[in-house]
Amino acid sequence: MKRYFITGLLIWVPLVITGWVLSLIVSTxxxxxxxxxxxxxxxxxxxxxxxxxxxxxxxxxxxxxxxxxxxxxxxxxxxxxxxxxxxxxxxxxxxxxxxxxxxxxxSPNGNAFRQALLVRYPHRDSWTIAFLTGQPGGDIVNHLSGDYVSVYVPTTPNPTSGFFLMMPANDVVELDMTVDEALKYIISMGVVAPPPNHRVITNT
Structure with missing residues (x-):
């Protein structure tokens, strides 16, 4: 009985949440x-x-x-x-x-959120997915030594909130993963993993 109940939940919960989100969007x-x-x-x-x-x-x-x-x-x-x-x-x-x-x-010519990255956050012994948003500019570059990139680290399961970080380019790993796949991975809290045949491109 418990197995049938969980199976029913797995079918109805995504449908209800999808309907609720669509209803909210349409009503807005x-x-x-x-x-x-x-x-x-x-x-x-x-x-x-x-x-x-x-x-x-x-x-x-x-x-x-x-x-x-x-x-x-x-x-x-x-x-x-x-x-x-x-x-x-x-x-x-x-x-x-x-x-x-x-x-x-x-902008179709922009680079924001066009590349999924693997970065060390919130400390050196853990990793998370981030998105490349560009490079530091203005007076900030006068206080950074070396090549830095600007990244956005989204929270899960709500990727619309997150953290803006400037990190050394050598400390980020470019992923052979589409932005959509990365977002699904983040929203699902790691449950919906991308296909295993992706390769990882590391910066050296």
Whole structure:
């Protein structure tokens, strides 16, 4: 009986958690319907609410924004908008900080989170997975001797929180592992291991 109960849990727990996460995401995206006039809300047009209509609207808005911003006129409008925000003291600092992070993370030409690493943390006798985010810059490089890299060490099972570290390049190990595989390994707390045929590339 206990074995059947555990088997049932192994089937239902992932399904319930997946449904809950998807429901949370869709309900959050559905808030974009508030941008529309009440008269054209799905509930007023069809007499009932359509779950996910706001999510579709949000994705369409993002796609349309990217399409418009990709041409010359759109780039000019974005430039004017950013100059306008630059005149607002508090908004300027917050917007610039968020934009720098988002440009680094989502730029197709960027290196942030493009490489999974194996690093010694929190002490020399233990290892954990980290992600390469770049190299130290600014005045920091004047106080570091040798070649250093910037890494992000995520926590488990929530990889959205973690620690930013600057480590000697010789102390990190580049893994022949995709970022998705590394994230699964972290979120599962080591239960979902990547395929065993991966090779490890060490820095020398």
């Amino acid at each position: 995206l559905d808030q974009s319907l508030r941008l529309l006039p009440e008269a054209i809300h799905p509930q007023n047009l069809f007499g009932f609410a359509i779950p996910g209509a706001g999510a579709v609207l949000t994705l369409a808005m993002i796609l349309l924004t990217g399409l418009l911003a990709a041409n010359f006129i759109g780039q000019k409008l974005v430039g004017w908008w950013e100059k306008f925000l630059a005149r607002i003291p508090v908004v300027n600092s917050v917007y610039n900080s968020v934009k720098q992070v988002s440009d680094t993370l989502f």
